[in-house]
Amino acid sequence: VYEGEVAYLYCPLFCHPTLYSYSQIQNSSLSLLWYRHTHTHELEQPINLKLHTLHKDREYLWIQPASAQDAGLYICMLRNISSCVKIGVELKVVQKDGECDLKAQPHLNLTIPFHSKRTLTCPDLNKLTLPNSTHSVSWYHFCNSHLFGNGRELEGDDLVIYSMKGVYRGLYTCVVSYQMNGRMLQFTRNINVIVVVPDAGSKVPIILNPASDQIYMVTLGDTVTLSCHVILPHLYEEKQHIWWTIDKKTVEELADPRFSSPEATLASYKDGDEWKERVLNVMDFSADDLQREFNCSARNSRGFNTSRAVLKAELYFPTLELSCGLGVTLALMLMMFVIYHVFWLELLLLYRSWFGSDERYTDDKQYDVYISYARNSEEEEFVLSTLRRVLESEFGYSVCIFDRDSLPGGTITDDTLRFVGQSRRLVVVVSPCSAVRGTQALLELQAGLTSMLHGGSLRVVLIQFKPIRRKIWVKELRRARLALTLIRWKGEKSAPLSSRFWKQLQLELPMRRDTQDSQC
Template sequence: MKLGFLLCCLCVFTAPTCSTSERCDDWGVDTMKLIQAYEGEPARIRCPLFQDFLKHNYSTAHSAGLTLMWYWTGQGKDLEEPVNIRLPNNRIIKDKDTLWFRPAIINDTGNYTCMLRNTTFCSRVAFPLEVVRKDADSCVSQAVKPEVVELPLEHTERLPCPDTDGFFPVNVTPSVTWYKDCISENFYERLPQGLNLTFIVVRSNYQGNYTCIVTYEDSGKIYNLTRTSEVKVVGPPEDEKPPSMTTPNAKTLYEFAAGEEMLLSCEVFCPFVRNSRNDVWWTVDGKKLEENTERIIITESVNEQLGGAKTIKVSLSIKQVTVEELKRNYTCAARNSLGEVSRQAPVKEKVGTPRYITELACGLGATLFLVVCLIIVYHVYWLEMVLFYRAHFGTDETIGDGKEYDVYVSYARNAEEEEFVLVTLRGVLENEFGYKLCIFDRDSLPGGSK
């Protein structure tokens, strides 16, 4: 039975001939597996060859005679060298498929390579480790990207302190301090319970970054672990629905004249649906527009709303639309994992006003405007116009009428009115326009004209 097991392992891990012993399958640097750790805190690196590449566990590989070795290339260096696991105080140790740092320091930053090999088989992969310092006056560093956790609105949820399993012995109960945005507070409706923070009721203002600092003792040393989760409050499952379209709608008719810019807007409300994407697009005569063309330009804007919902607006525009383009079928469609909705934008050619009607309207408008202006001028300046006409074009109406005077002037006997009558009024009417004035004090003599 043991012989059969070894033959099985050799079939998996050995090459066809011994001539391949010099070759090693190098999977390169897996940058998707960036590991970040805080300076002075424990960190670990697990070799991904077993889970992601070879699909066999460490025990099986070890039983087949394969040896796991660790190498690293320091930041800014080119030379790869073995990881030194014989440091004082066992700061770096190897435990099966895991490399431990207790604690990690800044100089540990670099690319780490795990190599699995024997005399006939070799495979290796590298991935980066970044050790960072916490920001000043902060419990975290902005360089460390937190894990995003979505909590449904108005629900009771539990937020675990992530990535702590295996860091401390199972018989050790660590102390945990929780922070929101690096501020220690009395969590109203949120109950810290060791490695879990229970949200009794999830509310929209509870969104933010939650940090747990775990303190534990191992082999007589005190260690801290800092972990952060970014909590996003999303819509509850019962509100998950297909998208709904606001525009276009049956009540709106889009009319454009040839040569104008045609602009069609599609506005869609997309409620939050977990693990679903929202797609909004236009079709022209049933053909989906994947990207902008020479004639048709598609623009999109997204408005984020409470609970992860979105309002997506996708506009379709044609700068100088032609008659043929106005006759095409323009339809907007939207979908998520729960359903799809589509609606046509009714487009028609705008009927222009006949030219003679336009000219007639302009003529009537100009005439009416001129008449109004003349009426206003006459109303304001009618006396000046009459006097001007009489002075230049009118006949002398006083000839043959048998009257000695044209105007009789009576006034209050005070200095102001007397000056106006004798100087101003007399000067204008007698000297400029030739009227004969009968002024009371000047011409009303006993036995004179009445």
């Protein structure tokens, strides 16, 4: 009840007249008593009917008016000398928002067909006994009191709807006001009006699916769900039924744990007509189930309708397996691509160490590497202290350097051609000084290129010691750059043996099986 309004409590023991009725207890030794159980007392306390707010009327207990302190559990008890029976009623007192409350729970749900006449009577008004007193009833529709005319009128305490329309649906509120013992009292009741289609026509259930041209695709071995959608036309106070049958037996009659069919669920509702769905679940669907007859049926008092579900097995396509396999394959390919892109030098060196051949056993060359460089202090320092040292001491190559290994008194051209011809690789250190005509470095480059062009086994490797503009390269160097590998020295960054420079250089030099490539 709302705070400040009248509340009445009806003793639920009289809900079953075959057990108890108030007229019977008046002629018996039974007495009707009211008790109250509050949170402040562990025991039930008798109701003090001397309070002016409490009034007992037959099987009702009236609280006029109710306050927040009146909330709690009320117990009505029938007792005599030898026995007693009792039952509790919970009273909740809530705040009222204005003259009426749009969020209130309705005391009554009322269905009215379109274009029909219906009289709305305020609930519980007939329970109010007021001798020598008057009362008034105020009506609201969605808290709007201007609702009369155009098909709705007041007749006494009642509201008459002469021709029901869609705009008349919704929440109606009636407020009853009366005077008692010099006090003005009132109570509020809410009626929810639902508009429905008239109870006319065939009203036979309509099965939307399974339809005559509908095919259910099923997968063998899976759990198959068959759905049945039915329109149940509105019928007053009538329960309508939807069920599935398998070979003309219901799921309960079949008693097979593979088949289950939960209760129908409401999909939509319009003007009393219900769209309901009931599913049939078939676990571990087999080829034999394709030969069964699956029917969805619906019935009410107006008729019966049924429809058969046509099933067809779809070819199994291992989508998940293929997707997983393709995903794993792509992931592996991507991972291999990344690994090769980052570690391609290491992979090539590893491959060569496993499957490469040692050239010392296939030729009669004396040197592994012949180093050609410009004769200036900076470049000579790089060749002698860094390049030669690493190639001889760390990698174990036999290195030929003209200024160190040539004997005095020989001809420079003849000795150069002889040394280059006895080497497996010609390493040319490229710098601005090496691109000058008439130098020893240019003679060595020409000798190496000539040997390569005439089918010799010599291979030429270019090391860029310092950047050089291409337009000042000599003709032989420009031609060599197009066909030969150029490895760039980047100063301190290239100094460690694990740097990219030494790995690239080692890849171009002869393989040594008696040395381990610890720097790979």
